Amino acid sequence: MSLKVGVIGTGMIGQDHIRRLTQVLSGVEVVAVNDIAMDRAESAAPAGAKVFETPQELINDENVDAIVICSWGPAHEEQLLACIAAGKPVFCEKPLVTSAESAIRVMEAEVAYGKRLVQVGFMRRFDADYRRLKTVLDSGALGAPLMYKSVHRNASVPEGLYTSDMPLNDTLVHDADISRWLLDDEITGVEVRVPRRSTRGNDLRDPVMVMLHMSSGVIVDVEISVNVAYGYDIRGELSCETGIAALPNRPATVITDQFGIRQAIPEDWRERFIEAYDQEFREWIAAASAGTATGPTTWDGYTSTLVADAALRAVDSGKLEKIEMIEKPALYSAVEKIAAE
Ligand SMILES: NC(=O)c1ccc[n+]([C@@H]2O[C@H](COP(=O)([O-])OP(=O)(O)OC[C@H]3O[C@@H](n4cnc5c(N)ncnc54)[C@H](O)[C@@H]3O)[C@@H](O)[C@H]2O)c1
Structure with a gap:
Protein backbone atom coordinates (compact mmCIF):
# COMPACT_ATOMS: atom_id res chain seq x y z
CA MET A 1 0.00 0.00 0.00
CA SER A 2 1.26 3.50 -0.86
CA LEU A 3 2.18 6.09 1.74
CA LYS A 4 -0.25 8.99 1.32
CA VAL A 5 1.64 12.26 1.60
CA GLY A 6 0.59 15.89 1.99
CA VAL A 7 3.06 18.60 0.88
CA ILE A 8 3.03 22.01 2.59
CA GLY A 9 4.81 24.75 0.60
CA THR A 10 4.80 24.34 -3.18
CA GLY A 11 7.62 26.72 -4.12
CA MET A 12 10.87 25.72 -5.77
CA ILE A 13 11.88 22.73 -3.65
CA GLY A 14 8.27 21.73 -2.87
CA GLN A 15 7.62 21.34 -6.61
CA ASP A 16 10.85 19.39 -7.06
CA HIS A 17 9.91 17.02 -4.21
CA ILE A 18 6.39 16.58 -5.66
CA ARG A 19 8.05 15.63 -8.97
CA ARG A 20 10.25 12.98 -7.30
CA LEU A 21 7.38 11.66 -5.16
CA THR A 22 5.07 11.32 -8.16
CA GLN A 23 7.46 10.49 -11.04
CA VAL A 24 10.60 8.92 -9.58
CA LEU A 25 9.84 7.01 -6.40
CA SER A 26 7.46 4.16 -5.67
CA GLY A 27 5.36 3.28 -2.63
CA VAL A 28 4.19 6.86 -2.26
CA GLU A 29 1.37 9.10 -3.48
CA VAL A 30 0.92 12.88 -3.10
CA VAL A 31 -2.72 13.19 -2.04
CA ALA A 32 -2.75 16.75 -0.65
CA VAL A 33 -1.00 20.09 -1.03
CA ASN A 34 -1.14 23.47 0.66
CA ASP A 35 0.56 26.83 0.15
CA ILE A 36 -0.27 30.31 1.41
CA ALA A 37 -0.34 31.14 -2.29
CA MET A 38 -3.40 29.07 -3.27
CA ASP A 39 -2.75 29.47 -7.01
CA ARG A 40 0.75 27.99 -6.61
CA ALA A 41 -0.69 25.06 -4.65
CA GLU A 42 -3.33 24.49 -7.31
CA SER A 43 -0.86 24.48 -10.19
CA ALA A 44 1.59 22.21 -8.28
CA ALA A 45 -1.06 19.69 -7.19
CA PRO A 46 -0.74 16.37 -9.01
CA ALA A 47 -3.92 14.92 -10.59
CA GLY A 48 -6.33 13.83 -7.89
CA ALA A 49 -4.57 15.63 -5.02
CA LYS A 50 -6.71 17.83 -2.77
CA VAL A 51 -5.71 21.47 -2.25
CA PHE A 52 -6.15 22.56 1.37
CA GLU A 53 -6.60 26.14 2.51
CA THR A 54 -4.55 25.71 5.70
CA PRO A 55 -1.61 23.49 6.74
CA GLN A 56 -3.60 22.37 9.83
CA GLU A 57 -6.47 20.98 7.73
CA LEU A 58 -4.00 19.10 5.54
CA ILE A 59 -2.13 17.66 8.53
CA ASN A 60 -5.32 16.51 10.26
CA ASP A 61 -6.97 15.04 7.17
CA GLU A 62 -7.52 11.32 7.69
CA ASN A 63 -6.41 10.54 4.14
CA VAL A 64 -2.92 11.99 4.84
CA ASP A 65 -0.48 9.50 6.43
CA ALA A 66 2.67 11.67 6.43
CA ILE A 67 3.69 15.25 5.68
CA VAL A 68 6.49 16.97 3.74
CA ILE A 69 7.15 20.57 4.87
CA CYS A 70 8.71 22.84 2.24
CA SER A 71 7.39 26.19 3.48
CA TRP A 72 9.65 28.99 4.78
CA GLY A 73 11.70 28.37 7.93
CA PRO A 74 9.71 30.70 10.26
CA ALA A 75 6.53 28.67 9.50
CA HIS A 76 8.10 25.29 10.34
CA GLU A 77 7.63 25.21 14.14
CA GLU A 78 3.84 25.53 14.08
CA GLN A 79 3.55 22.97 11.27
CA LEU A 80 5.93 20.49 12.95
CA LEU A 81 4.08 20.75 16.26
CA ALA A 82 0.78 20.09 14.48
CA CYS A 83 2.27 16.97 12.79
CA ILE A 84 3.57 15.66 16.12
CA ALA A 85 0.21 16.37 17.80
CA ALA A 86 -1.45 14.34 15.02
CA GLY A 87 1.15 11.53 15.50
CA LYS A 88 2.17 11.70 11.81
CA PRO A 89 5.70 11.26 10.41
CA VAL A 90 7.03 14.49 8.90
CA PHE A 91 9.91 15.32 6.58
CA CYS A 92 10.92 18.96 7.12
CA GLU A 93 13.23 20.85 4.79
CA LYS A 94 16.08 22.66 6.47
CA PRO A 95 16.15 24.84 8.50
CA LEU A 96 14.21 22.74 11.00
CA VAL A 97 13.26 26.02 12.71
CA THR A 98 14.91 29.41 13.06
CA SER A 99 15.92 29.54 16.74
CA ALA A 100 17.29 27.20 19.41
CA GLU A 101 14.25 27.87 21.66
CA SER A 102 11.94 26.86 18.85
CA ALA A 103 13.96 23.66 18.22
CA ILE A 104 13.75 22.78 21.92
CA ARG A 105 9.94 23.12 21.81
CA VAL A 106 9.79 20.71 18.85
CA MET A 107 12.18 18.28 20.59
CA GLU A 108 10.07 18.41 23.78
CA ALA A 109 6.92 17.59 21.81
CA GLU A 110 8.60 14.68 19.99
CA VAL A 111 10.16 13.33 23.19
CA ALA A 112 6.74 13.54 24.91
CA TYR A 113 5.25 11.62 21.96
CA GLY A 114 7.91 8.98 22.71
CA LYS A 115 9.02 8.09 19.19
CA ARG A 116 10.86 9.80 16.34
CA LEU A 117 8.49 11.43 13.85
CA VAL A 118 10.67 14.20 12.42
CA GLN A 119 13.33 13.91 9.70
CA VAL A 120 15.28 17.02 8.67
CA GLY A 121 16.29 17.64 5.04
CA PHE A 122 20.07 17.39 5.29
CA MET A 123 20.36 15.50 1.99
CA ARG A 124 24.14 15.32 1.83
CA TRP A 269 22.30 21.99 -5.88
CA ARG A 270 19.36 20.33 -7.65
CA GLU A 271 21.70 18.88 -10.26
CA ARG A 272 24.60 18.01 -7.91
CA PHE A 273 22.44 16.29 -5.28
CA ILE A 274 19.63 14.89 -7.42
CA GLU A 275 20.37 11.27 -6.47
CA ALA A 276 20.90 12.23 -2.83
CA TYR A 277 17.42 13.80 -2.67
CA ASP A 278 15.93 10.69 -4.28
CA GLN A 279 17.71 8.42 -1.77
CA GLU A 280 16.75 10.71 1.14
CA PHE A 281 13.08 10.29 0.20
CA ARG A 282 13.42 6.57 -0.52
CA GLU A 283 14.61 6.08 3.08
CA TRP A 284 12.02 8.51 4.46
CA ILE A 285 9.18 6.68 2.69
CA ALA A 286 10.32 3.37 4.22
CA ALA A 287 10.56 4.89 7.71
CA ALA A 288 7.33 6.93 7.47
CA SER A 289 5.45 3.85 6.22
CA ALA A 290 6.54 2.24 9.50
CA GLY A 291 5.24 5.28 11.42
CA THR A 292 8.64 6.81 12.26
CA ALA A 293 11.62 8.74 10.79
CA THR A 294 15.25 8.04 9.89
CA GLY A 295 18.45 10.02 9.24
CA PRO A 296 18.85 13.62 10.47
CA THR A 297 16.93 14.24 13.70
CA THR A 298 15.34 17.15 15.52
CA TRP A 299 18.56 17.22 17.59
CA ASP A 300 20.55 17.73 14.37
CA GLY A 301 18.20 20.58 13.46
CA TYR A 302 18.68 22.06 16.96
N1 LIG B 1 17.86 20.86 1.39
C1 LIG B 1 18.19 21.79 0.52
O1 LIG B 1 19.23 21.71 -0.10
C2 LIG B 1 17.26 22.94 0.26
C3 LIG B 1 17.32 23.60 -0.98
C4 LIG B 1 16.42 24.65 -1.21
C5 LIG B 1 15.53 25.04 -0.25
N2 LIG B 1 15.53 24.40 0.97
C6 LIG B 1 14.59 24.82 2.03
O2 LIG B 1 13.26 24.53 1.61
C7 LIG B 1 12.37 25.54 2.10
C8 LIG B 1 11.62 26.17 0.92
O3 LIG B 1 12.57 26.73 0.03
P1 LIG B 1 12.19 27.13 -1.49
O4 LIG B 1 13.47 27.45 -2.15
O5 LIG B 1 11.28 26.13 -2.09
O6 LIG B 1 11.39 28.49 -1.23
P2 LIG B 1 10.20 29.11 -2.08
O7 LIG B 1 10.07 30.51 -1.63
O8 LIG B 1 10.41 28.84 -3.54
O9 LIG B 1 8.92 28.26 -1.62
C9 LIG B 1 8.38 28.30 -0.33
C10 LIG B 1 6.89 28.14 -0.46
O10 LIG B 1 6.33 28.05 0.86
C11 LIG B 1 5.12 28.81 0.87
N3 LIG B 1 4.84 29.15 2.28
C12 LIG B 1 5.51 30.03 3.05
N4 LIG B 1 4.97 30.07 4.28
C13 LIG B 1 3.96 29.17 4.28
C14 LIG B 1 3.01 28.76 5.25
N5 LIG B 1 3.00 29.30 6.49
N6 LIG B 1 2.13 27.81 4.93
C15 LIG B 1 2.11 27.27 3.68
N7 LIG B 1 2.96 27.65 2.70
C16 LIG B 1 3.88 28.58 3.00
C17 LIG B 1 5.42 30.00 -0.02
O11 LIG B 1 4.24 30.63 -0.48
C18 LIG B 1 6.24 29.35 -1.15
O12 LIG B 1 5.40 28.89 -2.19
C19 LIG B 1 13.23 26.54 2.88
O13 LIG B 1 13.18 26.22 4.24
C20 LIG B 1 14.63 26.30 2.31
O14 LIG B 1 15.68 26.61 3.22
C21 LIG B 1 16.36 23.35 1.21
Missing part, protein backbone atom coordinates in the same frame (compact mmCIF):
# COMPACT_ATOMS: atom_id res chain seq x y z
CA ARG A 125 24.01 12.43 4.33
CA PHE A 126 22.30 10.41 1.57
CA ASP A 127 24.83 11.25 -1.14
CA ALA A 128 26.79 8.16 -2.29
CA ASP A 129 30.14 10.03 -2.40
CA TYR A 130 29.79 11.35 1.17
CA ARG A 131 28.76 7.87 2.31
CA ARG A 132 31.87 6.35 0.73
CA LEU A 133 34.01 9.02 2.39
CA LYS A 134 32.48 8.11 5.75
CA THR A 135 33.04 4.39 5.11
CA VAL A 136 36.77 5.05 4.53
CA LEU A 137 37.02 7.17 7.67
CA ASP A 138 35.10 4.70 9.83
CA SER A 139 37.27 1.79 8.61
CA GLY A 140 40.18 3.36 10.50
CA ALA A 141 42.52 2.63 7.57
CA LEU A 142 43.80 6.22 7.53
CA GLY A 143 44.05 6.64 11.30
CA ALA A 144 42.25 9.34 13.24
CA PRO A 145 40.86 12.40 11.43
CA LEU A 146 42.73 15.64 12.21
CA MET A 147 41.23 18.24 9.89
CA TYR A 148 38.39 18.48 7.38
CA LYS A 149 38.10 21.01 4.57
CA SER A 150 34.61 21.76 3.25
CA VAL A 151 34.08 23.97 0.22
CA HIS A 152 30.65 25.32 -0.70
CA ARG A 153 30.51 27.45 -3.84
CA ASN A 154 27.40 28.70 -5.61
CA ALA A 155 27.44 30.23 -9.09
CA SER A 156 25.15 33.02 -7.84
CA VAL A 157 22.37 33.73 -5.38
CA PRO A 158 19.15 35.69 -5.93
CA GLU A 159 19.95 39.39 -5.65
CA GLY A 160 17.96 41.13 -2.93
CA LEU A 161 16.60 37.86 -1.49
CA TYR A 162 19.94 36.47 -0.28
CA THR A 163 21.41 38.67 2.48
CA SER A 164 24.87 38.90 4.05
CA ASP A 165 23.84 36.78 7.04
CA MET A 166 22.68 33.89 4.85
CA PRO A 167 26.06 32.25 4.15
CA LEU A 168 26.23 31.81 7.94
CA ASN A 169 22.61 31.11 8.91
CA ASP A 170 21.37 29.33 5.78
CA THR A 171 24.22 27.88 3.69
CA LEU A 172 26.67 26.88 6.46
CA VAL A 173 24.14 24.45 8.00
CA HIS A 174 24.86 21.89 5.26
CA ASP A 175 28.65 21.99 5.85
CA ALA A 176 28.18 21.94 9.62
CA ASP A 177 25.77 19.01 9.52
CA ILE A 178 27.89 16.91 7.14
CA SER A 179 30.97 17.57 9.32
CA ARG A 180 29.16 16.41 12.48
CA TRP A 181 27.88 13.32 10.65
CA LEU A 182 31.17 12.39 8.95
CA LEU A 183 33.23 12.86 12.10
CA ASP A 184 30.53 11.56 14.47
CA ASP A 185 31.31 14.56 16.66
CA GLU A 186 29.75 17.76 17.99
CA ILE A 187 30.74 21.35 17.24
CA THR A 188 31.89 23.21 20.34
CA GLY A 189 32.85 26.59 18.87
CA VAL A 190 32.85 28.68 15.71
CA GLU A 191 35.24 31.28 14.29
CA VAL A 192 34.61 33.38 11.18
CA ARG A 193 37.06 35.33 9.00
CA VAL A 194 36.02 37.68 6.24
CA PRO A 195 38.54 37.90 3.39
CA ARG A 196 38.60 40.38 0.52
CA ARG A 197 35.05 40.91 -0.70
CA SER A 198 34.08 39.66 -4.16
CA THR A 199 32.91 42.56 -6.31
CA ARG A 200 30.38 40.21 -7.94
CA GLY A 201 28.36 40.02 -4.74
CA ASN A 202 27.36 43.71 -4.63
CA ASP A 203 27.00 44.45 -0.91
CA LEU A 204 27.09 40.81 0.21
CA ARG A 205 29.67 39.65 2.74
CA ASP A 206 31.12 37.09 0.32
CA PRO A 207 33.19 34.96 0.61
CA VAL A 208 33.47 33.88 4.25
CA MET A 209 35.82 31.43 5.96
CA VAL A 210 34.47 29.52 8.94
CA MET A 211 36.33 27.34 11.40
CA LEU A 212 34.27 24.76 13.24
CA HIS A 213 35.94 23.41 16.38
CA MET A 214 34.86 19.83 17.10
CA SER A 215 34.85 18.29 20.58
CA SER A 216 37.59 15.80 19.55
CA GLY A 217 39.92 18.68 18.62
CA VAL A 218 39.41 18.23 14.87
CA ILE A 219 39.10 21.58 13.11
CA VAL A 220 36.85 21.93 10.06
CA ASP A 221 37.57 24.80 7.73
CA VAL A 222 34.68 25.86 5.55
CA GLU A 223 34.86 28.17 2.54
CA ILE A 224 31.53 29.64 1.54
CA SER A 225 31.54 31.59 -1.72
CA VAL A 226 28.14 32.33 -3.20
CA ASN A 227 28.99 34.20 -6.41
CA VAL A 228 31.73 32.23 -8.18
CA ALA A 229 30.02 32.42 -11.61
CA TYR A 230 31.40 29.11 -12.91
CA GLY A 231 28.93 26.70 -11.27
CA TYR A 232 28.02 24.80 -8.10
CA ASP A 233 31.16 23.33 -6.60
CA ILE A 234 31.06 21.17 -3.47
CA ARG A 235 34.29 19.70 -2.12
CA GLY A 236 35.38 17.85 0.97
CA GLU A 237 38.78 16.59 2.05
CA LEU A 238 39.62 14.72 5.24
CA SER A 239 43.19 14.87 6.54
CA CYS A 240 43.85 11.84 8.73
CA GLU A 241 46.95 10.58 10.52
CA THR A 242 48.22 8.43 7.65
CA GLY A 243 46.37 9.64 4.58
CA ILE A 244 43.86 11.89 2.90
CA ALA A 245 40.35 11.02 1.71
CA ALA A 246 38.48 13.39 -0.59
CA LEU A 247 35.15 13.59 -2.39
CA PRO A 248 35.66 12.81 -6.08
CA ASN A 249 34.96 15.32 -8.79
CA ARG A 250 31.56 14.46 -10.21
CA PRO A 251 31.82 12.04 -13.12
CA ALA A 252 30.95 13.86 -16.33
CA THR A 253 31.67 13.43 -20.01
CA VAL A 254 35.11 14.72 -20.95
CA ILE A 255 34.88 17.17 -23.86
CA THR A 256 37.93 17.92 -25.96
CA ASP A 257 37.72 20.81 -28.42
CA GLN A 258 39.33 24.12 -29.32
CA PHE A 259 38.83 25.37 -25.72
CA GLY A 260 40.76 22.48 -24.19
CA ILE A 261 39.89 19.31 -22.28
CA ARG A 262 37.04 19.89 -19.86
CA GLN A 263 34.10 18.48 -17.89
CA ALA A 264 30.82 20.21 -17.14
CA ILE A 265 30.22 21.56 -13.62
CA PRO A 266 26.76 21.20 -12.00
CA GLU A 267 24.67 24.33 -12.35
CA ASP A 268 23.15 24.17 -8.89
CA THR A 303 22.49 21.99 16.73
CA SER A 304 22.39 23.63 13.31
CA THR A 305 20.52 26.60 14.81
CA LEU A 306 23.22 26.87 17.50
CA VAL A 307 25.99 26.83 14.87
CA ALA A 308 24.24 29.52 12.82
CA ASP A 309 23.80 31.72 15.91
CA ALA A 310 27.44 31.24 16.96
CA ALA A 311 28.67 32.03 13.44
CA LEU A 312 26.70 35.28 13.40
CA ARG A 313 28.17 36.21 16.82
CA ALA A 314 31.67 35.28 15.61
CA VAL A 315 31.54 37.49 12.53
CA ASP A 316 30.86 40.47 14.80
CA SER A 317 33.26 39.57 17.61
CA GLY A 318 36.12 38.22 15.48
CA LYS A 319 36.62 35.64 18.22
CA LEU A 320 35.97 31.96 18.87
CA GLU A 321 32.30 31.76 19.92
CA LYS A 322 31.51 28.77 22.10
CA ILE A 323 28.38 26.65 21.69
CA GLU A 324 26.37 25.64 24.76
CA MET A 325 23.94 22.77 24.29
CA ILE A 326 21.19 21.31 26.42
CA GLU A 327 21.60 17.67 27.40
CA LYS A 328 20.84 15.39 24.47
CA PRO A 329 17.50 13.61 25.01
CA ALA A 330 17.83 9.81 25.02
CA LEU A 331 15.45 9.64 22.03
CA TYR A 332 18.26 11.04 19.86
CA SER A 333 21.20 9.20 21.42
CA ALA A 334 20.61 5.83 19.87
CA VAL A 335 20.25 7.11 16.33
CA GLU A 336 20.78 4.32 13.85
CA LYS A 337 23.93 4.43 11.73
CA ILE A 338 22.99 4.93 8.10
CA ALA A 339 24.21 2.07 5.95
CA ALA A 340 27.14 2.97 3.74
CA GLU A 341 25.40 2.11 0.47
